[in-house]
Amino acid sequence: MRIALFVTCLVDLMRPRIGFAAIRLLEAAGCEVVVPAGQTCCGQPAFNGGDRASAALLAKKVIAEFDGFEYVVAPSGSCADQIRNEYPGLLADDPEWHGRAVALASRVHELTDFLVNVARLDRVPGDFSGSITYHDSCTGLRSLGIKRQPRELLAKLPGVELREMPGAEECCGFGGTFSVKFGEVSAAIAEKKCANACFTGADVIVGGDLGCLLNIEGKLRRMGDETTRVLHVAEVLAGDR
Amino acid sequence: MEIRSMHFKANAATALANPVLQGNLRTSKGKFVDKRRAAIADFQAEGGDFEALREAGRDLRNRVLENLDLWLEKFESTATARGAAVLWAKDGAEICRHVIDIGKRHGVTKAVKSKSMLSEEAGLNQALEAAGIQPVETDLGEYILQINDNEPPSHIIAPVVHKGLDEVADLFARVHRKPRKTGIPELTREAREVLRSHFLTAEMGISGGNFLVAETGSVALVTNEGNGRMVTTLPRVHVVITGIEKVIPTLEDLALLLRLLPRSATGQHISNYVSLLTGVKQPDEHDGPEHLYFILVDNGRAGLVGSEFQDMLRCIRCGACMNHCPVYQTIGGHAYGWVYPGPMGSVLTPLYTGIENAIDLPHAATLCNQCGVVCPVKIPLPELLRKLREKQVEQRLRPLGERLALKAWAWVASKPKLYALGTRIGVRYLDWLAGGGKAIRVLGVVPAWTEGRDFPAPEGKTFRELYARRQKP
Numbered sequence: 001m002r003i004a005l006f007v008t009c010l011v012d013l014m015r016p017r018i019g020f021a022a023i024r025l026l027e028a029a030g031c032e033v034v035v036p037a038g039q040t041c042c043g044q045p046a047f048n049g050g051d052r053a054s055a056a057l058l059a060k061k062v063i064a065e066f067d068g069f070e071y072v073v074a075p076s077g078s079c080a081d082q083i084r085n086e087y088p089g090l091l092a093d094d095p096e097w098h099g100r101a102v103a104l105a106s107r108v109h110e111l112t113d114f115l116v117n118v119a120r121l122d123r124v125p126g127d128f129s130g131s132i133t134y135h136d137s138c139t140g141l142r143s144l145g146i147k148r149q150p151r152e153l154l155a156k157l158p159g160v161e162l163r164e165m166p167g168a169e170e171c172c173g174f175g176g177t178f179s180v181k182f183g184e185v186s187a188a189i190a191e192k193k194c195a196n197a198c199f200t201g202a203d204v205i206v207g208g209d210l211g212c213l214l215n216i217e218g219k220l221r222r223m224g225d226e227t228t229r230v231l232h233v234a235e236v237l238a239g240d241r
Numbered sequence: 242m243e244i245r246s247m248h249f250k251a252n253a254a255t256a257l258a259n260p261v262l263q264g265n266l267r268t269s270k271g272k273f274v275d276k277r278r279a280a281i282a283d284f285q286a287e288g289g290d291f292e293a294l295r296e297a298g299r300d301l302r303n304r305v306l307e308n309l310d311l312w313l314e315k316f317e318s319t320a321t322a323r324g325a326a327v328l329w330a331k332d333g334a335e336i337c338r339h340v341i342d343i344g345k346r347h348g349v350t351k352a353v354k355s356k357s358m359l360s361e362e363a364g365l366n367q368a369l370e371a372a373g374i375q376p377v378e379t380d381l382g383e384y385i386l387q388i389n390d391n392e393p394p395s396h397i398i399a400p401v402v403h404k405g406l407d408e409v410a411d412l413f414a415r416v417h418r419k420p421r422k423t424g425i426p427e428l429t430r431e432a433r434e435v436l437r438s439h440f441l442t443a444e445m446g447i448s449g450g451n452f453l454v455a456e457t458g459s460v461a462l463v464t465n466e467g468n469g470r471m472v473t474t475l476p477r478v479h480v481v482i483t484g485i486e487k488v489i490p491t492l493e494d495l496a497l498l499l500r501l502l503p504r505s506a507t508g509q510h511i512s513n514y515v516s517l518l519t520g521v522k523q524p525d526e527h528d529g530p531e532h533l534y535f536i537l538v539d540n541g542r543a544g545l546v547g548s549e550f551q552d553m554l555r556c557i558r559c560g561a562c563m564n565h566c567p568v569y570q571t572i573g574g575h576a577y578g579w580v581y582p583g584p585m586g587s588v589l590t591p592l593y594t595g596i597e598n599a600i601d602l603p604h605a606a607t608l609c610n611q612c613g614v615v616c617p618v619k620i621p622l623p624e625l626l627r628k629l630r631e632k633q634v635e636q637r638l639r640p641l642g643e644r645l646a647l648k649a650w651a652w653v654a655s656k657p658k659l660y661a662l663g664t665r666i667g668v669r670y671l672d673w674l675a676g677g678g679k680a681i682r683v684l685g686v687v688p689a690w691t692e693g694r695d696f697p698a699p700e701g702k703t704f705r706e707l708y709a710r711r712q713k714p
Contacts, residue, residue, distance in 0.1 A: 007704050040653075041651075041660075043654070046647050048630070049634070049647045051631075054647055058654055058655060138608075139609075142610045143610065171607050173571075174607065175607025179689075179690060182253065184253065184692060185568060185605075186607075186693070190693075190694060218680065219693070219694040221680045221694070
């Protein structure tokens with residue numbers, strides 16, 4: 001199976017190792033992974049900021065780069081959702097592009113969803129050992145139904161002890177540009193998320209969307225917690241090779 | 242009501258800095274969210290399908306909105322046939338004029354009120370006072386706010402949810418000039434003693450209306466305190482003020498919405514009282530008003546019919562969206578600056594008061610869609626908020642810096658080579674800011690991020706660079 005990895009702009013800029021971890025996992029599932037070189041951003045900041053024209057510009061770019069592949073996989077629920085569920089509406093006024101958006105949509109998956117439901121990954125390559133708590137990122141959870149998939153994969157690692165936090169499905173306060181438009185409110189919401197996560201006493205907070213993870217890690221460090229690690233689920237599953 | 246939504250950021254900062262409010266918000270969040278969850282679990286356990294119920298609620302409300310004018314005419318004719326008068330108000334000022342005219346016609350000096358958010362839209366209490374009619378709020382929460390110098394409500398069904406027991410105890414002791422009570426039953430009894438004489442002496446009762454039933458000309462009231470029944474049956478005159486979107490065709494439809502509303506609002510299977518009030522007192526009846534008026538209000542609603550925001554008119558005012566909103570839970574309702582807070586308020590305030598008067602509200606949401614999944618009539622609130630953001634951009638109402646930043650980002654992101662160069666420089670700048678540490682304490686380009694948290698340091702190189710290097714033999 002030849003699949004394209006949509007790295008996402010945040011992973012490209014902040015945490016390249018998540019991209020490499022995703023590649024290892026996809027290869028472990030028997031996929032041939034291609035990383036289209038010209039890819040940049042899916043356009044969410046513009047789309048959620050009300051700038052439809054800019055969002056449509058980037059949507060067309062992503063579609064043109066990716067619609068030749070059997071599947072497109074992103075290590076982010078919100079970016080996958082943007083391509084899968086928002087592009088068709090965004091390009092509804094343009095028959096040609098709308099058709100291409102619709103044709104691509106159902107082939108776009110969030111990483112853990114793809115590994116569980118499409119590639120049916122049996123053995124995960126990582127050897128992580130320790131206690132973790134899982135934060136369900138909003139868009140992945142409520143728009144793509146990402147809940148069971150990461151937990152099923154984590155359960156394949158014998159050394160992982162999953163400790164569910166109270167309010168795992170509650171927003172961490174990131175919200176894309178919300179985090180800088182209303183920094184104080186955003187940080188106050190993050191504080192509640194951190195308190196809930198730390199309540200479990202887990203060594204690591206794990207999630208599937210880097211925006212949320214940067215928000216949670218930033219708040220933890222500001223609160224003086226230097227020890228609780230914050231990792232993307234791909235890093236945990238793929239190991240440190 | 243005065244619109245203070247332009248001050249959202251300052252209001253939010255004040256709310257965050259208020260430890261008493263923060264404590265009260267934590268308590269109320271748990272109550273609303275947990276009770277709703279339990280009520281729906283019970284419903285499912287009894288073989289119900291709450292998802293199917295939400296879909297039915299959505300479809301019913303959509304059917305009404307498709308022929309809103311016809312259902313309103315039907316309601317007008319049935320209500321009139323039962324002896325009521327139906328008046329129409331295009332805005333808040335007209336609501337006030339109608340109520341004052343009715344009061345003068347019937348020699349009213351005092352009006353008892355049960356909860357009505359429409360009267361908040363209109364600023365009715367101030368108008369009544371100016372016209373020499375004393376308004377007395379009888380919903381316990383609204384009463385507390387009224388005696389606290391007419392403080393505005395912070396929630397649509399629990400108006401005083403931002404206050405704790407101690408604050409209310411102090412307020413009662415000061416205003417009632419009685420020894421300070423500390424228990425909720427004692428405080429409630431004290432309020433009832435004060436209110437009882439008002440119920441018996443008021444010539445007019447003013448209520449809201451949860452639903453208007455077109456086939457019978459009735460108003461349905463969903464309440465928990467019993468004050469609504471006193472307000473609507475004791476005085477000679479009863480005035481119902483409600484929005485034109487509240488009409489539904491039949492009693493059967495009411496039964497559907499009554500299964501959705503209390504579970505979504507307070508986590509009750511049914512509220513303590515459901516009143517169905519039809520027509521004026523008949524010769525063989527012992528109670529009820531001699532004169533019944535319906536004031537059906539537009540105040541921006543008609544403009545939404547047929548628009549891309551029509552879905553918002555399905556709202557049945559349960560408050561579930563705000564109860565589950567991470568932003569509302571963190572700052573409370575006053576920060577939103579007008580009558581309706583939380584996600585539904587962030588949609589309604591700009592639509593009803595002018596998009597330019599509430600620039601921040603459509604952005605005051607993380608788009609987490611917790612509101613959308615709890616809404617009993619499936620209003621796509623995040624989508625409506627996003628559409629309002631688009632309107633702001635179209636009308637050039639967003640700050641120039643933000644508009645340029647979005648355009649510049651999209652432009653650079655559409656040019657892969659330029660983007661690769663930009664991110665290469667950007668990531669090195671961030672790495673330098675981190676100074677070899679794990680986090681950035683002050684991020685100059687977006688200082689709002691690091692006011693309340695650190696910004697984790699990047700790895701140092703972009704994925705694209707590392708991947709290209711790896712691909713080379």
